[in-house]
Amino acid sequence: MDKHKFLTTPINELCRSMPELEDFFSSFDLDARALSNDVPTLLESLDARQRETLGMSTEQFQAALLEYVAGLEQLVGEESGVQIVRIIGGRDKSGNPEQVEIDLVPGQIVAIVGPTGSGKSRLLGDIEWIAQGDTPTGRRIYINGDVPDPKWRFSTRHKLVAQLSQNMNFVMDLGVAEFIRIHAESRFVPDIDAKVEQVIARANELAGEPFDADTHITALSGGQSRALMIADVAYLSSSPIVLIDEIENAGIDRKRALELLVQKEKIVLMATHDPILALMGDKRLVIRNGGIHKVIRTSTAERANLAELERFDQTLMQLRRRIRSGETLDCINLS
Numbered sequence: 001m002d003k004h005k006f007l008t009t010p011i012n013e014l015c016r017s018m019p020e021l022e023d024f025f026s027s028f029d030l031d032a033r034a035l036s037n038d039v040p041t042l043l044e045s046l047d048a049r050q051r052e053t054l055g056m057s058t059e060q061f062q063a064a065l066l067e068y069v070a071g072l073e074q075l076v077g078e079e080s081g082v083q084i085v086r087i088i089g090g091r092d093k094s095g096n097p098e099q100v101e102i103d104l105v106p107g108q109i110v111a112i113v114g115p116t117g118s119g120k121s122r123l124l125g126d127i128e129w130i131a132q133g134d135t136p137t138g139r140r141i142y143i144n145g146d147v148p149d150p151k152w153r154f155s156t157r158h159k160l161v162a163q164l165s166q167n168m169n170f171v172m173d174l175g176v177a178e179f180i181r182i183h184a185e186s187r188f189v190p191d192i193d194a195k196v197e198q199v200i201a202r203a204n205e206l207a208g209e210p211f212d213a214d215t216h217i218t219a220l221s222g223g224q225s226r227a228l229m230i231a232d233v234a235y236l237s238s239s240p241i242v243l244i245d246e247i248e249n250a251g252i253d254r255k256r257a258l259e260l261l262v263q264k265e266k267i268v269l270m271a272t273h274d275p276i277l278a279l280m281g282d283k284r285l286v287i288r289n290g291g292i293h294k295v296i297r298t299s300t301a302e303r304a305n306l307a308e309l310e311r312f313d314q315t316l317m318q319l320r321r322r323i324r325s326g327e328t329l330d331c332i333n334l335s
Helices: 003-007 011-017 021-026 039-045 048-054 058-076 120-129 176-186 192-206 222-236 254-263 275-280 300-324
Strands: 085-088 101-104 109-113 140-143 161-164 241-245 267-271 283-288 291-297
Touching: 003 058, 011 021, 021 058, 039 058, 085 120, 109 120, 109 275, 120 161, 120 241, 120 267, 120 283, 161 222, 176 192, 176 222, 192 222, 192 254, 222 254, 254 267, 254 275, 275 300
Parallel strands: 109 267, 109 283, 161 241, 241 267
Antiparallel strands: 085 101, 085 140, 283 291
């Protein structure tokens, strides 16, 4: 940041490019959008009462303002810096060692498969917690080949994982646009109006039934909620890993949802029982008795079978749409 140029730019012009500055000036009882002069000129023009409200010298005020802006710029431009997440095997429920070391990289889809109760959620929990041998499995999670900085475990600003569960329960009864706007503002996202529109538009592409910006989030169906949160995570979340639990039950276009997250360079981990989703992954982790029993890389032959499975799936989706619209299935073509 060019400090001289910043301080000598009209304050209302600064606020147009960085709306968060309004909060800084309002804390000193100053209406930033009404100020057409620059910072030094403003400080020189203050009367005795305003200087008393300021509570600091003009030099201290300028230093505090510059520090505030530097913090905003750091937050806006902050990247996770995560290139590789490594899972170092621990042990299963019987104490048998997991003979695995698995690397996860941005833009990769990994399926987690296994019977109900086999330990899929425990693996997701170890990754979310960034386990360091201090969970029941004894697994360790490294970031970029090293023991991670404690910020990944304890900081509210640095979250390794964004998790999308089967049930999305909202505690605020806001309109969709207002809900997304609050999230965008909390992350100091530039051009918030455009970002809100983008999230809603993409969510509607994923959802089976469209909704508008004024729809209350508590009125969204399960599928609409999941579509909204997937779009939100893709465009607003800085977390490099997305954990999805049984996306096949979400009532959304699952293939397009995964493609969106991959385009945004997320590492996608999904617990699933769906063969189509399992084969969409670059590899799948087979969980048995609480441990990682096997790692299977999706083969060329499986990719070919995936194309056939997707064709069948499209046929089923068409039949579902006919049922929902009140049509009959007296005549169907499954070829």
